Amino acid sequence: MAAHETGVAATAPATLAGRPSTSRLGLAALATAVSWLTTVDHKRIGILYGVSAFAFFLIGGIEALIIRLQLAGPHQTVVSAQTFNALFTMHGTTMVFLAIMPFSSAFFNYMIPLMIGARDVAFPRLNALSYWIFLFGGLFLNASFLVGTPPDGGWFGYTSLTLRQYSPGPSIDFWMLGLQILGASSIMAGVNFIVTILNMRAPGLTLMRMPVFVWMTLTVQFLVVLAFPPITVGLIFLMFDRFFGTHFYDVLAGGDLHLWQHLFWIFGHPEVYILILPAFGIVSEVLPTFARKPLFGAPVVIYSGVLIGFFGFGVWSHHMFAAGLGPVADAAFSIATMLIAIPTGVKIFNWLATLWGGRLRPTVALHYAIGLIALFTIGGLSGIMHASPPVDLQQTDTYFVVAHFHYVLIGGSLFGLLAGAYYWWPKMTGRLLDERWGRWQFWLMFVGFNLTFFPQHYLGAIGMPRRIYTYGDGTGWTFWNRMSTVGAFGIALSILLFAILAVRSLRGGAGAPADPWDGRTLEWRTSSPPPVHNFDVIPPVYGRDTFWREKHGDGRGQKPTPLPAVADPHGIHLPSPSFWPIVTAAGIVIAAVGALTHLWVVGAGVAVLLVGAWAFALEHHGNPAHADQTGDLGVDHRKLAMWVFIGSECLLFGTLIATYLAYKGRSVIGPHPHEILNIPLTTISTFDLLMSSLLMVLALAAVQRGDRRQSRLWLLGTAFFGLIFLGFQAWEFTEFVGEGLTLQQNLFGSTFFVLTGFHGGHVTLGVALLLTLWILDLRGRLGVADAPKVEVVGLYWHFVDVVWIVIFTVVYLIP
Amino acid sequence: MSEHAPGAAAHEHASVRTYVRVALILTLVTAFEVGVIYIRLLTPIVVPLLLAMSAAKFALVAMFFMHLRYDARPLTAVFVGPLLIATGLAVALMTLTGAFLVFGR
Numbered sequence: 066m067a068a069h070e071t072g073v074a075a076t077a078p079a080t081l082a083g084r085p086s087t088s089r090l091g092l093a094a095l096a097t098a099v100s101w102l103t104t105v106d107h108k109r110i111g112i113l114y115g116v117s118a119f120a121f122f123l124i125g126g127i128e129a130l131i132i133r134l135q136l137a138g139p140h141q142t143v144v145s146a147q148t149f150n151a152l153f154t155m156h157g158t159t160m161v162f163l164a165i166m167p168f169s170s171a172f173f174n175y176m177i178p179l180m181i182g183a184r185d186v187a188f189p190r191l192n193a194l195s196y197w198i199f200l201f202g203g204l205f206l207n208a209s210f211l212v213g214t215p216p217d218g219g220w221f222g223y224t225s226l227t228l229r230q231y232s233p234g235p236s237i238d239f240w241m242l243g244l245q246i247l248g249a250s251s252i253m254a255g256v257n258f259i260v261t262i263l264n265m266r267a268p269g270l271t272l273m274r275m276p277v278f279v280w281m282t283l284t285v286q287f288l289v290v291l292a293f294p295p296i297t298v299g300l301i302f303l304m305f306d307r308f309f310g311t312h313f314y315d316v317l318a319g320g321d322l323h324l325w326q327h328l329f330w331i332f333g334h335p336e337v338y339i340l341i342l343p344a345f346g347i348v349s350e351v352l353p354t355f356a357r358k359p360l361f362g363a364p365v366v367i368y369s370g371v372l373i374g375f376f377g378f379g380v381w382s383h384h385m386f387a388a389g390l391g392p393v394a395d396a397a398f399s400i401a402t403m404l405i406a407i408p409t410g411v412k413i414f415n416w417l418a419t420l421w422g423g424r425l426r427p428t429v430a431l432h433y434a435i436g437l438i439a440l441f442t443i444g445g446l447s448g449i450m451h452a453s454p455p456v457d458l459q460q461t462d463t464y465f466v467v468a469h470f471h472y473v474l475i476g477g478s479l480f481g482l483l484a485g486a487y488y489w490w491p492k493m494t495g496r497l498l499d500e501r502w503g504r505w506q507f508w509l510m511f512v513g514f515n516l517t518f519f520p521q522h523y524l525g526a527i528g529m530p531r532r533i534y535t536y537g538d539g540t541g542w543t544f545w546n547r548m549s550t551v552g553a554f555g556i557a558l559s560i561l562l563f564a565i566l567a568v569r570s571l572r573g574g575a576g577a578p579a580d581p582w583d584g585r586t587l588e589w590r591t592s593s594p595p596p597v598h599n600f601d602v603i604p605p606v607y608g609r610d611t612f613w614r615e616k617h618g619d620g621r622g623q624k625p626t627p628l629p630a631v632a633d634p635h636g637i638h639l640p641s642p643s644f645w646p647i648v649t650a651a652g653i654v655i656a657a658v659g660a661l662t663h664l665w666v667v668g669a670g671v672a673v674l675l676v677g678a679w680a681f682a683l684e685h686h687g688n689p690a691h692a693d694q695t696g697d698l699g700v701d702h703r704k705l706a707m708w709v710f711i712g713s714e715c716l717l718f719g720t721l722i723a724t725y726l727a728y729k730g731r732s733v734i735g736p737h738p739h740e741i742l743n744i745p746l747t748t749i750s751t752f753d754l755l756m757s758s759l760l761m762v763l764a765l766a767a768v769q770r771g772d773r774r775q776s777r778l779w780l781l782g783t784a785f786f787g788l789i790f791l792g793f794q795a796w797e798f799t800e801f802v803g804e805g806l807t808l809q810q811n812l813f814g815s816t817f818f819v820l821t822g823f824h825g826g827h828v829t830l831g832v833a834l835l836l837t838l839w840i841l842d843l844r845g846r847l848g849v850a851d852a853p854k855v856e857v858v859g860l861y862w863h864f865v866d867v868v869w870i871v872i873f874t875v876v877y878l879i880p
Numbered sequence: 881m882s883e884h885a886p887g888a889a890a891h892e893h894a895s896v897r898t899y900v901r902v903a904l905i906l907t908l909v910t911a912f913e914v915g916v917i918y919i920r921l922l923t924p925i926v927v928p929l930l931l932a933m934s935a936a937k938f939a940l941v942a943m944f945f946m947h948l949r950y951d952a953r954p955l956t957a958v959f960v961g962p963l964l965i966a967t968g969l970a971v972a973l974m975t976l977t978g979a980f981l982v983f984g985r
Contacts (some may be wrong), residue, residue, distance in 0.1 A: 378965055690911075716966045870941070
């Protein structure tokens with residue numbers, strides 16, 4: 066039996082069971098609510114993601130229906146042009162960030178630990194924090210409707226449309242801050258799942274034995290942690306331009322509007338794969354299960370997925386062919402885009418080969434999986450057309466593009482996710498969905514989808530532009546627009562039917578056995594729904610499709626020799642519930658609300674955030690169950706997480722530094738760098754920071770050997786050197802302002818202060834972490850067992866140091 | 881029971897003497913970096929020279945202070961991979977915005 070730590074989730078319902086008085090029922094409801102608010106169980110968090118995503122999906126769907134009603138005929142007046150702009154902006158933003166991404170997260174959360182034979186994710190509280198930040202970020206974005214200023218600059222937020230001059234109200238502020246909040250949530254979740262997958266696999270589950278869904282999840286998480294920093298930087302520039310009058314996107318001051326497009330699409334194209342690869346992973350699980358044969362060429366499918374992710378970083382400018390980048394850039398990005406079609410096509414053929422000769426069991430999940438193959442292929446083929454710049458120039462900003470990406474994101478992503486919903490519903494709820502009505506739901510969706518979006522290819526080809534709120538009588542667009550609107554309501558009806566089937570299943574659906582589909586992977590090895598600790602014993606792994614081999618043997622029917630059960634060395638340890646994730650997330654969103662209202666609200670939000678983060682960090686300090694977190698790679702979870710985070714930070718600082726260099730020499734007025742930078746002074750502060758790294762390694766060595774006197778000395782010394790560096794920076798900034806260089810003065814001031822200021826912010830956080838460790842040490846609460854924590858803080862500190870090494874060279878020394 | 885830092889036992893780190901040596905090298909290279917910008921003779925090659933010295937310092941801190949030289953190889957991969965992507969994107973971004981033209985337009 067699982068050894069729980071004391072927590073509301075574990076105790077409250079049991080205490081109140083069987084006492085039906087009203088007050089008791091009220092208390093039970095309260096306890097249930099509290100247990101969900103404080104849960105850190107990956108399965109519950111998965112359900113929370115799923116429910117929230119479905120709610121946001123309905124909101125995004127209603128927005129789409131109003132758009133379609135407005136376009137159902139010429140000269141419609143369902144909404145105004147202004148409202149139409151807000152609707153397509155929020156529809157795109159909602160579907161990408163608040164519906165499809167979190168739908169995938171629902172499956173990551175619920176299924177990944179089960180599929181790799183783990184009891185939870187590596188950082189359960191961080192997982193809860195990611196969810197609450199996502200939810201609050203989504204509510205914050207949609208709160209813009211309540212105050213009457215929804216974002217209306219498109220989901221791509223192109224400057225200069227989104228600058229204060231052209232969007233003076235708070236609408237773009239909601240969008241810009243909301244996306245930054247959602248980005249923070251995604252990066253945290255990304256780090257968490259990378260560590261979980263690399264470091265928490267059951268014994269015997271080598272990387273190449275992992276299910277394809279797990280592989281695609283791993284690829285997606287790397288894309289998330291590497292693709293979000295560039296757009297975060299772009300949004301920070303936009304925020305500084307709007308709030309503080311900097312010049313990142315100010316053409317008159319030497320800025321470049323293309324910069325935003327680049328930063329947005331450096332994120333935006335990998336984002337397409339963030340949306341589609343989870344669906345590819347799901348289909349790669351569903352097809353072998355219902356074809357009752359192994360996935361054809363599974364390693365090739367895995368390599369193709371990884372290649373798609375890698376190439377995804379090299380194709381972004383195909384979204385900018387119409388921006389005039391020149392023939393060389395157009396040719397390079399065109400070739401890269403065509404190359405990415407190869408691994409994608411490989412997957413399609415592998416799926417078809419999996420079906421070929423299989424004993425097909427035509428479940429609804431299989432319908433959706435095959436639907437994905439058909440519809441994504443159509444979307445992929447129109448995508449290859451866009452890879453050719455001359456063709457793309459004809460299609461840019463027409464409904465042909467709208468048709469293309471909906472075939473990819475609905476025909477691909479949503480169909481894949483619905484396949485996953487039907488496939489894993491019995492595992493998640495312990496109930497079966499109605500297969501007969503499910504087929505009706507599928508066909509309604511399939512027909513409705515094609516009726517909506519196939520005509521849009523034609524509408525685009527005959528010249529209907531995107532984002533127009535109405536059109537005239539003689540355009541020839543009316544019939545196909547009407548068809549499209551009818552199809553959209555077909556999709557809506559299908560989603561309504563899915564919701565009805567889900568509710569009916571939960572209320573009285575037939576019970577699901579542990580393995581209703583004769584599954585192949587580990588999640589089917591435990592009960593439906595699984596117990597809180599997932600598995601009584603960590604399951605043995607016999608190869609790819611391990612559970613199938615266990616039941617049916619290999620290709621010759623030879624069953625594996627049973628391996629002994631793997632006992633948990635410290636018993637079953639489950640994380641206890643925590644309030645701090647929701648408190649910390651609340652602090653972030655309060656600060657964002659403050660940015661739109663009053664400065665004191667920002668202060669209040671930051672205070673809540675700091676208290677939450679502090680309590681979060683120290684909640685389990687000293688708990689021996691948390692001391693040893695060494696995983697499959699022989700590395701502590703926290704250390705691996707810090708390295709992944711540092712990888713993400715490389716992209717953040719890389720983008721900041723690249724922007725500084727791209728804008729170097731473009732300021733139209735002074736002061737210029739050579740007139741103002743003080744190299745001798747900065748050399749001293751650089752030396753100071755380099756030496757702080759030496760003190761940091763000495764501190765770590767002292768903690769590892771249990772020398773408390775020296776550990777206290779070196780930790781304080783490192784923090785002190787960090788404070789000296791910050792003092793130098795404060796002095797330098799003050800001097801510059803005195804000499805006329807401010808954030809607003811010119812492009813150099815904007816790029817210099819933001820780059821070095823962000824680095825200074827990182828140093829400040831590092832000093833705070835070091836002083837926290839020093840105080841713990843002073844109080845005798847930093848022992849040898851805490852060495853990994855010191856090492857993790859040390860890694861962060863050294864990274865801040867290496868970033869400064871680069872900044873010192875490119876900003877101060879290079880003429 | 882002997883006390884060991886969890887997760888740290890498998891990988892030996894450098895000695896204090898090595899750390900001090902690395903710090904000395906970092907100091908010397910920084911001094912060279914500042915020095916070369918004042919030597920007119922080196923002007924034609926000062927940018928690649930500075931970049932090379934900066935990269936050397938970066939590598940020394942990562943390998944010794946951040947222990948990549950001694951730690952599990954996957955840690956190097958999760959750092960170097962993103963670092964290369966970041967460098968590639970930075971060069972591409974500078975090229976595409978016209979600040980650092982690798983190709984003519």
